[in-house]
Amino acid sequence: MQAVKKDSLEMLRKEILDLQGLGIRPDSEQVNVPLGEILENMPGGVFPTGAIHEFLSPTLTSAAAATGFIAAIIHSLMQSGKPCVWISTRRMIFPPAIRVFGIEPDRFIFIDTPREKEAFWAIEEALRCESLCAVIGEIATLDFKESRRLQLAVESSRVTGFINRRFPHRITSTACVARWQVQPVNSKATIGLPGLAFPRWKVELLKIRSGRPASWLLEWSGNAFHTVVNENPQQSMLPNLKTGVA
Template identity: 35%
Template sequence: MPNPASSPAIAELRERIAHLEGPGGRARSVLPFGLKDIDRRLPGGGLALGCLHEVAGGGNGAVDGAAAALFVAGIAARTRGKVLWVVTRPDLFAPAIAQAGLQPDRVIHVEAGDEKALLACFEEGLRHGGLGAVVAETARLSMTASRRLQLAAETSNTIGLALRRWRRQTEAGDFGQPTASVTRWRVSVLPSRPLPVPGLGRARWLVELIRCRAGESADFELEACDDTGRLALPSEVADGSPQKEIGRRIASR
């Protein structure tokens, strides 16, 4: 008789359980988005704490890059404690991330001289253990560096958010390379919903979960973070499928 322990299904189940467990076999705590359509796609029902996650803009422009930064700010805003935000370019705009719920008095802003120094600050912040989240804006992230960051996050149970930014097209291709991150996200700007009066409606994003360890990829049409860091599902997107809604819009033109 075949040994049940050698079954591929059993092996896959054990791997999924191992991914859900932290050091010492304890279940990892998570940070839910508060939206069933997203949380049900994530193992444990939310973003795993004590892990590394990657976020990038959907295109190469500044608009999608800003949306990705606000998406990250909304996640960090929903953690407890100070947030370390490390950059190499001095362009972090505090009023914008405050609108996504991350108030300036919670942010420790560090300007690193180069990518090497940035990654060192990122790792040290994750190992500290007294922070709610650590955000680092980086162009490149190798497998070796990401493994060090993932290990540091596991040690302190602090969430690490790698905000991928690049200055040139050649750096953008690095985002597709394998890393040790638990999830990888891409955020693109969509037209906001028209208002019955002159003005701009709440910003909308196409948020793509393009990699999820022990989970599946998915994408969502969402309303941008409010001043508490919360996302919202547009009322007309009832089935959680942004492709269908976008297809209906195109067909109606």
């Protein structure tokens, strides 16, 4: 009887994920994003693709950290061979620096617009294009209605969207599948080796639909994420902002 109940609950859980657009796709379509321990907090134990991920970046340093973390995730999504579109009103990324994350800058299409209204339009249209693996949008404002439009766009195209909200004016609930906050953490040089160390971030999953919020200290090396243990990450840079709910 217990086995029957367990199987029934598992089937119900999968049906709910399918209705939310987070169902596990066939192995031929599933993208493996090696996030390590973070995947234990994800719905179905996998990184949600074909969904919108929101990042809160109130400062230049946090925006840069989020950019690096997103680029590291894009490394896995680009294994499909499809390009990525990067849309911003004030581009701050230095394209050659993307090579740090194992991808060439010519795999990206950069679009710069004068105003956020045009940027949002470009993001929504790009998310409808099935020929892309992902779309990165750098805007400040995103309300529930706008986020719902973006989420509906990716549910049909299965493109993964990343909205890096630089200097957000107001934090409210959105329809995004996940809300993240990424902060830079001092790297630790390898013993006996000179030069810069590998990038490190304190990654906070503030909300995740059908998952569990938590925080981790991650390092990017060897084109993969590694969890750093027994070290204290720096404190959150958003102590007074409300994270909202899914």
